[in-house]
Amino acid sequence: MPTERFDFVGSNGQRLAGRLDLPESPPRAAALFAHCFTCGKDIYAANRLAGALTSRGIGVLRFDFTGLGSSEGEFGNGGLTSNIEDLKAAAAAMRERDLAPQLLIGHSLGGAAVLAVAGGIPEVRAIATIAAPYDAAHVLNLFKQQLLAIESEGAAQVHLSGRPFTISREFVADVRRYSGAEHISGLRKALLIMHSPTDAVVGIENAALIFQHAHHPKSFVSLDDSDHLLRRASDADYVAGVIAAWVARYLERAR
Numbered sequence: 001m002p003t004e005r006f007d008f009v010g011s012n013g014q015r016l017a018g019r020l021d022l023p024e025s026p027p028r029a030a031a032l033f034a035h036c037f038t039c040g041k042d043i044y045a046a047n048r049l050a051g052a053l054t055s056r057g058i059g060v061l062r063f064d065f066t067g068l069g070s071s072e073g074e075f076g077n078g079g080l081t082s083n084i085e086d087l088k089a090a091a092a093a094m095r096e097r098d099l100a101p102q103l104l105i106g107h108s109l110g111g112a113a114v115l116a117v118a119g120g121i122p123e124v125r126a127i128a129t130i131a132a133p134y135d136a137a138h139v140l141n142l143f144k145q146q147l148l149a150i151e152s153e154g155a156a157q158v159h160l161s162g163r164p165f166t167i168s169r170e171f172v173a174d175v176r177r178y179s180g181a182e183h184i185s186g187l188r189k190a191l192l193i194m195h196s197p198t199d200a201v202v203g204i205e206n207a208a209l210i211f212q213h214a215h216h217p218k219s220f221v222s223l224d225d226s227d228h229l230l231r232r233a234s235d236a237d238y239v240a241g242v243i244a245a246w247v248a249r250y251l252e253r254a255r
Contacts, residue, residue: 008093010066010073011085017041017070018063018090020099021050027059029251032090032101034083034110035062036131036229037139038160040069045107045130045230045239052240056248059099063090076155076167079174080136083113091121102126103247108202108228112136115210116183126190126250128243131228133202134180134209140172142201147172184213190250194239196223219246 006018019041031053033046041062050060066082067075078085091101100123106114111132118124133139140147143158146167150156155168191214195207211220221242226235 006061006063006093008063008089010071010089011082012066012073014066014072016063016066016072016086016089018061018093021054021060021062023054023057023059025057027054027099028057029102030059030061030094030099031103031105031247032087032094032114033060033062034087034104034106034113035065036108036110037142038068038075038163038165039107039229040064042069043107043229044233045236048233048236048240049105049243052237052244053103056244058103058244058247058251061090061094061099061101074166076165076171079171080109080113080116080178081174083110084117087113087117088120091123095123102251103128105243106130106132107230108132109136109139112138112178112180115180115187116178118187118189119183124189126192126247127187128192128194128247129210130194130230130239131196131199131202131223132193132206132210134206136175136178136180138202138206139175143167180209181213184210185215187214190247191218192221192243192246193219194221194223194242196226196228198225199223199228201228 002022006020010016064071066073102125104114105128107130111129146156197204230236
């Protein structure tokens with residue numbers, strides 16, 4: 001699939017590094033992908049999703065959130081608000097290319113971000129979440145032993161996915177502000193929820209809460225014994241194929 005570098009300016013003026021994957025012929029629609037907490041645009045699952053969607057005529061933008069991968073900025077300060085503003089900036093940059101996103105895909109905390117931002121991107125018709133938490137504050141469980149130090153000292157270094165990150169008090173306060181019910185119940189867009197019942201990072205009860213508060217049309221697909229990051233090729237391929245097939249119904253209605 002044709003791939004091009006797609007950098008754009010984030011909400012705070014920082015350069016965000018993106019990759020735009022395009023089908024061989026002019027795209028009939030576009031998707032925007034939000035990666036998981038501390039991950040990046042080049043994780044295996046994102047590659048497979050982009051491949052599956054472009055093969056069906058859908059262009060895909062994936063980018064590194066502020067402070068991650070090749071993007072500028074400080075990761076540990078902004079919280080979910082930073083991710084939401086990054087997604088708005090990405091959608092605006094796509095709109096300038098006449099590729100405003102009709103599909104949002106969010107993996108893990110990226111799922112919470114796309115649920116929160118979807119109402120602010122008028123072109124979006126469908127949303128797919130993968131292993132998403134119901135509340136953004138769920139991410140604090142990854143470094144709960146350091147929370148006291150963060151709140152008392154203003155910031156502390158934590159290790160996530162084998163790498164050190166400095167997490168600020170502002171980050172903690174920000175993710176605690178976001179309630180899943182507040183955003184999900186107001187959505188009037190098609191929603192696909194994908195989650196593994198054996199997910200050890202974000203429990204399956206999160207998928208149940210998202211489904212409970214969402215309006216129809218909504219669908220749930222179990223990912224059986226896949227892990228949180230979809231490390232197995234078969235799991236990533238399955239997710240990619242299901243999303244590509246599911247969203248076609250809603251994109252056809254938009255034509």
